[in-house]
Amino acid sequence: MNLTFKKKSFFFELSSKVANSNTTYKNKSGWIIKLNNIEKGVGFGEVNPLRKKDLDKCEIELNQIPKYINSKNITEQIKSFHPCIQSAINSALAEIERKINFKKNYHFNEIDQTAILLNPYNALEELKILKDNKLLDGKSLTIKLKVGIQDNYSEEKTLIEILNHLRSNIKLRIDANGSWEREIANRWVDILKDIENIDWLEQPLSKDDIEGLRELNKRMPIALDESLLKYPSLINEWDGWQIRRPSQETNPMDLLKELKDKKGFRSLSTSFETGIGRRWLFHLSSLQLLGLTPKVPGLALNKNPNSFLFLNDPQKIWDKL
Ligand SMILES: [Mg+2]
Secondary structure, eight states: OEEEEEEEEEEEEEEEEEEOSSOEEEEEEEEEEEEEETTTEEEEEEEOOSSGGGHHHHHHHHTTSOSEEEHHHHHHHGGGSOHHHHHHHHHHHHHHTTSSOOOSOOOOOSGGGSOEEOOTTSHHHHHHHHHHOGGGTTOOEEEEEEOSSSOHHHHHHHHHHHHHHOOTTEEEEEEOTTOBOHHHHHHHHHHHTTOTTEEEEEOOBOTTOHHHHHHHHTTSOEEESHHHHHOTTHHHHOOSEEEEOTTTSSOHHHHHHHHHTTOOSEEEBOOOOOHHHHHHHHHHHHHHTTSSSOOOOBOOGGGSOSSGGGOSOHHHHHHHO
């Protein structure tokens, strides 16, 4: 299939910053790509690497893609490119070939339809405010706490306070973003292992300490995130929870297939995509909820600024860029 390839760059500020143990996100940038075939129409993709330092590599590689391409050749050419470029091109190709059919609307805007990321410096207060919100009566909430950011003593203290405030309709996820050594990780597992309302403990150890992560996973549910990005083959080997990021994986069609095949223990997570990449997050998240292990995704929609970049219509985003 013959195609034309076009790209436009984007930049936006998050509505408020997001801190984890490695970095603080204040803004995001990348490229929207558009593939066009005269008969079959258009497909859009988004190149939006999590790490800022990958932007230069992505730009160099995107500049190597000519304006007139062939679907077979481009599929070959991008195999050595950054995973985010592969994701964008494979997404756009899948859209043109109708291998993915996005719906007009998805329903993730309600507060109980996505995990709520607490401000790590004000987590307990935020939880109390959520609990006092009458609109949430009877709804199930999922809250997420990022740790490994402050000293462990105060983080453990916050944890205990949060656990005292949990109710049967509030689920908790904890994400250390790979910051702990085994000793601290085991301390947290000791505290958490018998608590019912914990979805999982996410990436407690370095992405490279797979053996340590396996040991912890015997004691309580451990979710891999950074490890999966560095070692994608773990997707087929890790039988615990997997945090999956369609915009960071080489081909989101693989995850689509896994979810259609009803593979469990996969949960969707945002990398702060625009409305273009968000279509995949919404679509895959809605499939995830139909599977054997439904869990609300982590979409952080409240971090999106009020901008045309977050419209639902990809053509409108493209036209305004
Ligand atoms: Mg994570």
